[in-house]
Amino acid sequence: MKVPLIYNVRSVMQRPVSTAMTALGIGLVVAVFVAMLSLANGFASALARTGTPVNALVLRRGADSELSSGITREMASIIAASPYVATGTDGRALVSPEVYVVVAMPRPGHDTLALANVVARGVSERAFDVRQNIRIVAGQRFQSGRAEVCLGTKIAGRLPHSGIGDKIHFGNRDWTVVCHFSAGGSSFESEIWGENEQFMPVFRGDVFQSVSFRLRDPAAFDEARRALQGDQRITVDVHRESDFYREQSALLGTVLQFLAVMITSIMAVGAVFGAVNTMYAAVASRTPEIAVLLTLGFHPRSVMASFLAESAVIAAAGGVIGCLLALPINGLVTSTTNWNSFSEVAFAFRVTPMLLLWGLIFAVVMGVVGGFFPAWRAARLPVVQALR
Amino acid sequence: MRFLPLVLANLRRHKWRSVLTTLSVALALFLFASLRSVVTTLDANSRFGAANRMIVQNATGIVFPLPMSYAARLQATPGVEAVTWANWFGGRYGDGKRFFANFAVDPESYLRMYPEMVIPEDQKQAFIRERTAAVVGKRLLEVFGWRVGQDVTLQGTIFPGDWTFTIRGVYTPSNRSIGDDAMMFHYDYLYERFQNRVTPGWFVLRIADPGRSATVAKTIDDGFRNSSDPTKTGTERAFQAGFMTMWGNVRLLMGTIGTAVVFAILMVTGNAMMMSARERTGEVAVLKTIGFTDRTLFVLVMIEAALIAGTGAFMGLGGARALYGLADTNVLGFLPGFHVSDGTLVFGSGIAVLLAVASGVVPAWRAARLPVVQALRKVE
Numbered sequence A: 001m002k003v004p005l006i007y008n009v010r011s012v013m014q015r016p017v018s019t020a021m022t023a024l025g026i027g028l029v030v031a032v033f034v035a036m037l038s039l040a041n042g043f044a045s046a047l048a049r050t051g052t053p054v055n056a057l058v059l060r061r062g063a064d065s066e067l068s069s070g071i072t073r074e075m076a077s078i079i080a081a082s083p084y085v086a087t088g089t090d091g092r093a094l095v096s097p098e099v100y101v102v103v104a105m106p107r108p109g110h111d112t113l114a115l116a117n118v119v120a121r122g123v124s125e126r127a128f129d130v131r132q133n134i135r136i137v138a139g140q141r142f143q144s145g146r147a148e149v150c151l152g153t154k155i156a157g158r159l160p161h162s163g164i165g166d167k168i169h170f171g172n173r174d175w176t177v178v179c180h181f182s183a184g185g186s187s188f189e190s191e192i193w194g195e196n197e198q199f200m201p202v203f204r205g206d207v208f209q210s211v212s213f214r215l216r217d218p219a220a221f222d223e224a225r226r227a228l229q230g231d232q233r234i235t236v237d238v239h240r241e242s243d244f245y246r247e248q249s250a251l252l253g254t255v256l257q258f259l260a261v262m263i264t265s266i267m268a269v270g271a272v273f274g275a276v277n278t279m280y281a282a283v284a285s286r287t288p289e290i291a292v293l294l295t296l297g298f299h300p301r302s303v304m305a306s307f308l309a310e311s312a313v314i315a316a317a318g319g320v321i322g323c324l325l326a327l328p329i330n331g332l333v334t335s336t337t338n339w340n341s342f343s344e345v346a347f348a349f350r351v352t353p354m355l356l357l358w359g360l361i362f363a364v365v366m367g368v369v370g371g372f373f374p375a376w377r378a379a380r381l382p383v384v385q386a387l388r
Numbered sequence B: 001m002r003f004l005p006l007v008l009a010n011l012r013r014h015k016w017r018s019v020l021t022t023l024s025v026a027l028a029l030f031l032f033a034s035l036r037s038v039v040t041t042l043d044a045n046s047r048f049g050a051a052n053r054m055i056v057q058n059a060t061g062i063v064f065p066l067p068m069s070y071a072a073r074l075q076a077t078p079g080v081e082a083v084t085w086a087n088w089f090g091g092r093y094g095d096g097k098r099f100f101a102n103f104a105v106d107p108e109s110y111l112r113m114y115p116e117m118v119i120p121e122d123q124k125q126a127f128i129r130e131r132t133a134a135v136v137g138k139r140l141l142e143v144f145g146w147r148v149g150q151d152v153t154l155q156g157t158i159f160p161g162d163w164t165f166t167i168r169g170v171y172t173p174s175n176r177s178i179g180d181d182a183m184m185f186h187y188d189y190l191y192e193r194f195q196n197r198v199t200p201g202w203f204v205l206r207i208a209d210p211g212r213s214a215t216v217a218k219t220i221d222d223g224f225r226n227s228s229d230p231t232k233t234g235t236e237r238a239f240q241a242g243f244m245t246m247w248g249n250v251r252l253l254m255g256t257i258g259t260a261v262v263f264a265i266l267m268v269t270g271n272a273m274m275m276s277a278r279e280r281t282g283e284v285a286v287l288k289t290i291g292f293t294d295r296t297l298f299v300l301v302m303i304e305a306a307l308i309a310g311t312g313a314f315m316g317l318g319g320a321r322a323l324y325g326l327a328d329t330n331v332l333g334f335l336p337g338f339h340v341s342d343g344t345l346v347f348g349s350g351i352a353v354l355l356a357v358a359s360g361v362v363p364a365w366r367a368a369r370l371p372v373v374q375a376l377r378k379v380e
Helices: A005-014 A016-048 A073-080 A196-202 A218-230 A241-248 A250-285 A287-295 A300-329 A353-379 A383-387 B004-013 B015-047 B070-075 B107-113 B121-129 B138-144 B187-193 B210-224 B236-245 B250-279 B281-289 B294-326 B342-369 B372-377
Strands: A055-060 A095-106 A115-123 A135-139 A148-152 A167-170 A173-182 A191-195 A210-214 A236-240 A333-338 A343-348 B053-058 B080-088 B102-105 B133-137 B151-156 B161-173 B183-186 B202-207 B231-235
Touching: A005 A016, A005 A300, A016 A241, A016 A250, A016 A300, A016 A333, A016 A343, A016 A353, A016 B250, A055 A218, A055 A241, A073 A095, A073 A210, A095 A167, A095 A196, A115 A196, A191 A196, A218 A236, A236 A241, A241 A250, A250 A287, A250 A300, A250 A353, A250 B015, A250 B250, A287 A300, A287 A383, A300 A353, B004 B015, B004 B294, B015 B236, B015 B250, B015 B294, B015 B342, B053 B210, B053 B236, B070 B080, B070 B202, B070 B210, B080 B107, B080 B187, B102 B187, B107 B121, B107 B183, B107 B202, B121 B133, B121 B161, B133 B138, B138 B161, B161 B187, B183 B187, B202 B210, B210 B231, B231 B236, B250 B281, B250 B294, B250 B342, B281 B294, B281 B372, B294 B342
Parallel strands: A115 A191, A148 A173, B102 B183, B133 B161
Antiparallel strands: A055 A210, A055 A236, A095 A115, A095 A210, A115 A343, A135 A173, A148 A191, A167 A173, A333 A343, B053 B202, B053 B231, B080 B102, B080 B202, B133 B183, B151 B161
16 A cells, blocks of 8 residues: 555655755756756757758868868859759749858957957858748848848847948948848858858958758759769769758767766766755654554555655655746857857757756656665664664 | 864764765865866966967958968068968868867977977977978877877868878977867978968967067058958967857856856755754753853854865865866867866865855754753653
């Protein structure tokens, strides 16, 4: 027969302060756990969402990022003419040969030496169609042949003088901001977009860095890749866009996850010690009660289960507190440097239901581990001695 | 001190509790020291940089090169003693999983510019003489199991193709903020294969008077303002500091986590102290009856808390210092010179004192104020 849960609840009520402190200790661990993973999560998802599986990204062979790549006009037109490129409603190829550079922009609130490295992407007019998730939230798209740029919403908030109609200075000349765009939370939102033909002479001369195109048949990616990589006229690597950006985040994502696991596991050990103390004290102070339970015929296993449940419930309460503590950081925007592209990426902490669930599970595990030995002791209590 | 045996006996009563509480304090302070050391190391590294060296970059951005012709003009700038240049190569070795810095340098002037890179004289001469030679950091040599004299092939990412270098020298940094896992090779070797693309990525200057760095920077930047490639000149220190800001809000993150850790452990310790105190209500009453003053009892409980916090702090802080001092902590290649600073030890000890006071004061006060008659009534 099971020991009724109400017994545990009432016992816990007897010592509210020490229970609350244990729960709070566990709660803080869970809060850090959830917060750190939401950081890693936010970063990974910002980059993962940057690409879509229906697009292909072409770089020069051997280049491991857009920054280190180079594609000549000739190569770009060979790629654009390939039969694997989808065409838009107007019958023209959905392809965007792009200039990709990292420019130094003043960082607000710092002196002139503190500069943020921002991606400036020169795109073709088709880019807004090739990249599906781009939405213009203010102003109008830049016009061909003019020194105009669009800012991603995340970078727009961080640069001084970034309103529509303002002028920003980079690449040794002034650019008029004509629109702000969102990109579904992806890292495009941390970029400055302008026309490729405008960026090209200003930056790196007559060369693109990458070519993005919509696949005519997304399932035939491997075929397209083989054909382009096998083409003798061009020396390129073809990546599925979504895979490419996911790999770009791999290094930092791994570091963040490693940190999260390291820090929280050390904290967790401390919190488990706390739970052990509390439960040992609980068992010690209730020795006569436990003896009575055993005398009444409750199986030692039930007594053990009862104490384990008590510990788990305290921990779960802590877990809930921790999740509540961590919730407000959801959506908070922070930034770091993506070392693969050497540029700053802004992204939001993402607290997902899944992450909260993991936090709760983590809390319960801490409770069960912490409660195990005390519960074991309770179950093995010598009845006669204890009753005395 | 007369009562020390009494305190120790009290601690021994629940051995496990005392041990676990001490260990959790130790873990917390270990974690605290580790997190704070990330921040202090970043700070230390950003302060690194000889005051007499300056970096000249392209004002447009870190990835844009500068014309070679600038070298002569920089050299001719008043106050500039020496000029060297380098170019980021971005090569990968093997599967490319282990990232390391590799760049093309002008060998002779570069090594003269950085006396902190200590290389045996014969290796230095061998490196300078041979066009395809390279010098590597001591760690890099160990990581890949290379030998001096060995040919290694890197895949170029920015400059495509296979590049074979002969390792002719190994450098050991004399300043721990200099990375010991970089590779340098001849600028000319890069230039001869990509003559139309390769120009210096940045220039390094040595100036005669560190106090006049701002003037020199202004002279240089003004001189190139209306050229095709305007420059941005700053001291090496400012350059490093700018690099560190690229980590974003690391400092805030580490600080917040550190605080959370300390609070979590405060809960655990405070709880344990209160539990012990509650169990001893009867004893305290007896002690009072036989003549212990309120003050003595207060002090006794505080000493107990102090012993736990102190031992924990010693283990946690000392452990962190010893571990990071002995172990190879720069395995991933970033954060060179990672160590627990004295400031962190002092800060950590301060937290331990606070911990002792915060966790001990409530039980101690309770013990001191305990009404004897009531308490004795509970004793069976």
